[in-house]
Amino acid sequence: MAAKNGAPEANDGGKQLLHxxxxxxxxxxxxxxxxxxxxxxxxxxxxxxxxxxxxxxDAAQRSVDDAHMRYFIVHLHRLLDPEAA
Structure with missing residues (x-):
């Protein structure tokens, strides 16, 4: 089960896939x-x-009036463990 902010709870045993x-x-x-x-x-x-x-x-919607402003999601977990599927 995840907490409201999307973080795994302590007893969840869920794997963190950092982004x-x-x-x-x-x-x-x-x-x-x-x-x-x-x-x-x-x-x-x-x-x-x-x-x-x-x-x-949320960040992208705040900058919707600036056509040159872009936000990205980087899959850090793939960089930290490139062998994982």
Whole structure:
């Protein structure tokens, strides 16, 4: 069972599949190249995709008026354990 924030509860034994949510202003709409890396918005690291998706959606909706602002979800668990399926 998961807590309200999407984190596994202590007695759940659930595996953390860490996800990073971040965004920034792109130089061009057709490429993932950020205008200023020092201005990236690091939204947070989340224990599962569902929690990360909720954070991504919230951040993306707040920046809907800026066409060059994009948010991304990075599957950190795949980087930390590339052998896992």
């Amino acid at each position: 990073l949510v971040f965004g920034g202003t792109l130089t061009k709409l057709d490429k993932v190249h950020f205008d200023d890396l020092s201005q990236l918005d690091i939204v947070g690291i989340y224990p599962n995709y569902a929690a990360a998706y909720d954070a991504w959606k």
